[in-house]
């Protein structure tokens with residue numbers, strides 16, 4: 001049995017980038033052998049095991065054959081006769097299809113090192129089109145490696161276009177869509193992700209709402225340049241969309257609640273937050289209430305960060321002070337007067353409004 005390091009760990013180490021996780025391929029073994037050595041089987045669809053000590057992923061060498069629609073529609077073949085070259089051949093990109101022995105020797109049958117040098121993201125084989133997730137992966141890698149000068153090979157882009165045209169993108173689960181999108185948004189040049197998807201016809205299929213977001217790229221670039229976190233980046237991307245469009249996008253992507261709420265609030269309240277002088281006191285209080293600023297001050301702070309990023313010159317301090325003033329109203333003192341709960345609420349609002357005029 002032989003074990004090799006493969007995939008992103010080899011790629012990133014050769015590029016001098018930090019290695020996040022290590023994946024291993026095992027050639028010449030059976031599940032039984034690994035289980036006897038203490039590995040724990042985790043893959044349902046293919047033979048993947050966790051190392052008893054490191055917890056890292058070890059996959060038995062395998063080949064795959066398309067046998068149905070979508071990202072998971074594969075027939076997997078794995079036995080001790082599957083070679084390392086065969087396993088590397090089923091992979092997405094040449095730069096992800098380099099293996100390394102424990103002695104540091106590189107096995108690179110598909111020209112991955114040359115493509116690392118010339119900064120090309122190139123498919124390994126025509127089997128690339130068997131997995132629609134690869135459209136998103138390649139766009140994500142293009143964003144992640146953009147600062148090093150990487151570009152997608154024209155032939156690979158053509159295969160991505162074929163995948164987009166085939167309707168297979170629609171078979172991807174919302175979870176997959178979201179995890180690739182969130183990871184891409186978190187790179188230094190997230191706009192490249194959208195560019196590449198746009199170039200191969202996937203953008204309009206996956207994110208049709210963004211056609212109407214004229215400043216999506218510019219806003220996203222601003223948020224990324226400020227190293228804003230990924231929640232803010234997503235809200236920046238949705239900036240300028242109608243709340244209903246934000247909703248539709250978030251549902252298709254299955255965006256976690258903290259993302260959809262922030263993006264939805266920003267799209268609904270951007271104009272009001274940017275121009276408090278156009279609001280009267282009840283209007284200002286309503287903005288604070290709609291943001292749930294009293295109970296969720298941290299999220300309100302995220303909205304103010306968006307305001308500072310996307311509407312330079314807007315008065316974020318106004319809102320911080322408005323919230324602080326409203327919080328200075330003593331609810332307990334109002335309640336102590338013995339009035340009903342409903343009356344407490346009405347008086348609290350009235351006191352707060354007085355401070356926002």
Ligand code: CTP
Pocket residue numbers: 006007008009020021023090091092093096097131133134137
């Ligand atoms: N892989 C593939 N096609 C996919 C998913 C994965 O060919 N749809 C292969 C690639 O060789 C990839 C390896 O499996 O390098 C490991 O996958 P993963 O951990 O998802 O990605 P990495 O390339 O390691 O990179 P990153 O962790 O940055 O996503």
